[in-house]
Amino acid sequence: MATATQAPPATDSxxxxxxxxxxxxxxxxxxxxxxxxxxxxxxxxxxxxGCGKSxxxxxxxxxxxxxxxxxxxxxxxxxxxxIYAHGVDPIEVRRRIGMVFQKPNPFPxxxxxxVAFGARINGFQGNMDELVERSLRQAAxxxxxxxxxxxxxxxxxxxxxxxxxxxxxxxxxxxxxxxxEPTSALDPLATQRIEELxxxxxxxxxxxxxxxxxxxxxxxxxxTAFLYMGDLVEYGPTNEVFTNPREExxxxxITGRFG
Amino acid sequence: xxxxxxxxxxAPRGPQRQRKGKLMRGLFLASTAVGLIALVVLIADxxxxxxxxxxxxxxxxxxxxxxxxxxxxxxxxGSLWVLGLTTLFSFPLGxxxxxxxEEYAPRNRWTQLVQVNIxxxxxxxxxxxxxxxxxxxxxxxxxxxxxxxxALTLTLLILPVIIIAAQEAIRAxxxxxxxxxxxxxxxxxxxxxxxVLPMAMPGILTGTILALSRAVGETAPxxxxxxxxxxxxxxxxxxxxxxxxxxxxxxxxxxxxxxxHHLAAAAILVLLVVLMAFNLAAVxxxxxxxxxx
Numbered sequence: 210m211a212t213a214t215q216a217p218p219a220t221d222s223x224x225x226x227x228x229x230x231x232x233x234x235x236x237x238x239x240x241x242x243x244x245x246x247x248x249x250x251x252x253x254x255x256x257x258x259g260c261g262k263s264x265x266x267x268x269x270x271x272x273x274x275x276x277x278x279x280x281x282x283x284x285x286x287x288x289x290x291x292i293y294a295h296g297v298d299p300i301e302v303r304r305r306i307g308m309v310f311q312k313p314n315p316f317p318x319x320x321x322x323x324v325a326f327g328a329r330i331n332g333f334q335g336n337m338d339e340l341v342e343r344s345l346r347q348a349a350x351x352x353x354x355x356x357x358x359x360x361x362x363x364x365x366x367x368x369x370x371x372x373x374x375x376x377x378x379x380x381x382x383x384x385x386x387x388x389x390e391p392t393s394a395l396d397p398l399a400t401q402r403i404e405e406l407x408x409x410x411x412x413x414x415x416x417x418x419x420x421x422x423x424x425x426x427x428x429x430x431x432x433t434a435f436l437y438m439g440d441l442v443e444y445g446p447t448n449e450v451f452t453n454p455r456e457e458x459x460x461x462x463i464t465g466r467f468g
Numbered sequence: 469x470x471x472x473x474x475x476x477x478x479a480p481r482g483p484q485r486q487r488k489g490k491l492m493r494g495l496f497l498a499s500t501a502v503g504l505i506a507l508v509v510l511i512a513d514x515x516x517x518x519x520x521x522x523x524x525x526x527x528x529x530x531x532x533x534x535x536x537x538x539x540x541x542x543x544x545x546g547s548l549w550v551l552g553l554t555t556l557f558s559f560p561l562g563x564x565x566x567x568x569x570e571e572y573a574p575r576n577r578w579t580q581l582v583q584v585n586i587x588x589x590x591x592x593x594x595x596x597x598x599x600x601x602x603x604x605x606x607x608x609x610x611x612x613x614x615x616x617x618x619a620l621t622l623t624l625l626i627l628p629v630i631i632i633a634a635q636e637a638i639r640a641x642x643x644x645x646x647x648x649x650x651x652x653x654x655x656x657x658x659x660x661x662x663x664v665l666p667m668a669m670p671g672i673l674t675g676t677i678l679a680l681s682r683a684v685g686e687t688a689p690x691x692x693x694x695x696x697x698x699x700x701x702x703x704x705x706x707x708x709x710x711x712x713x714x715x716x717x718x719x720x721x722x723x724x725x726x727x728x729h730h731l732a733a734a735a736i737l738v739l740l741v742v743l744m745a746f747n748l749a750a751v752x753x754x755x756x757x758x759x760x761x
């Protein structure tokens with residue numbers, strides 16, 4: 210799909226894909242995607258259900274490895290290095306590229322243990338209390354939980370749980386944060402808090418967010434990719450994609466004519 | 469009672485439906501009562517029969533031809549030995565198998581075949597395991613009629629039950645938990661060890677306790693491998709000959725003298741206490757795991 214526009218030069222991109230396809234049982238979920246994710250920016254993937262945006266996102270931290278019968282073709286590079294190359298440990302990839310899921314999925318343990326888990330398994334040697342506090346502060350959750358970090362994470366509200374999941378991802382100090390519809394299970398107020406958080410986090414992190422909500426993409430992202438039936442239809446600066454789309458299908462989708 | 473709707477398509481029959489509901493409630497209660505009453509009668513009967521014989525001397529004495537001097541020391545120690553060794557063998561083996569099948573094994577025909585066979589093995593009569601134990605452990609491996617041979621036989625018997633229960637418990641852990649751990653850079657073993665197993669442990673323990681309760685009450689396979697009915701000594705190690713409580717009970721019941729029947733009832737009470745202690749330990753362990761969640 211040659212219509213994908215790729216404005217920033219390659220050196221600016223922290224993640225790049227080249228002719229990337231993902232096949233489930235031989236049929237393509239995404240096809241020939243070539244795009245770059247610029248550093249310290251928020252990139253949104255939009256498109257109707259089943260268009261492949263989540264599949265594409267999962268390629269970036271090799272979560273598709275866990276899906277039986279999934280096959281990856283093409284190339285995904287992180288800092289110019291092919292993350293699917295022979296000898297690359299997916300565990301190292303996932304430590305540097307964190308992920309937040311659609312439904313808040315805290316571990317059924319204390320708030321503290323949720324944040325500490327990633328650090329522990331990755332052999333963190335420093336001061337755990339400091340790390341937990343810093344991560345919770347970064348996720349704008351510290352003030353709400355500082356008196357009950359030993360309480361069960363399941364006692365938090367849905368929005369708090371999702372911010373805890375963000376704190377948990379930040380605790381292993383990734384460079385990129387992948388978010389797969391992080392607010393679709395939350396109420397508008399909780400959604401707003403997450404969106405504000407994303408806005409702050411992009412100073413230190415590169416964020417790729419999949420969203421069903423076009424207003425959300427327009428509010429928080431710097432660049433937007435529109436996917437349709439496995440193809441990358443359009444990719445460009447968010448204000449251009451939303452105000453002056455190059456493609457007929459993009460315009461039809463963002464004006465609500467389908468999807 | 470006046471109907472709230474005039475639509476002719478509806479015939480609410482409110483009172484009839486309510487009656488039916490009450491009838492069903494009564495049926496369920498009656499069903500529960502049948503089991504409960506039977507259990508109470510059974511226990512009351514045993515207590516009436518055996519409580520008089522249940523003395524400290526009864527617990528600490530070896531069997532004897534004279535009812536007044538006979539005790540269950542050999543059978544009790546034998547049962548505890550067999551139970552302990554069976555736990556030691558079956559729990560790690562069963563849980564490890566369940567972990568392999570649920571977390572590691574590829575989903576193909578082979579694992580399906582294994583799965584079907586495990587379910588079948590759980591339904592094989594226990595006497596068959598006794599024959600197997602006799603052939604393999606007692607004779608082929610020359611373990612003799614020992615505690616070890618008995619424990620290994622019972623391990624085979626309850627292994628399928630533990631595997632199936634552990635599999636169910638592991639399967640009940642939501643996949644989102646595994647994904648969360650992987651996304652944080654956990655290896656498969658770290659995910660299983662730190663997240664999946666702790667969440668599955670209450671269910672695994674429940675299944676294991678049920679299986680071990682079955683093992684401690686088993687008679688047939690142990691008679692098959694040659695556990696003795698008259699043992700004037702308590703086993704001191706896994707290589708010793710032994711008897712267990714159910715066999716001792718069976719032996720006493722089959723004697724004509726009524727005094728021995730009282731001893732049998734007393735031995736049943738001891739067996740019940742052992743089972744309850746075991747269940748209590750399981751509940752405490754389970755609570756400990758649930759609390760850390």
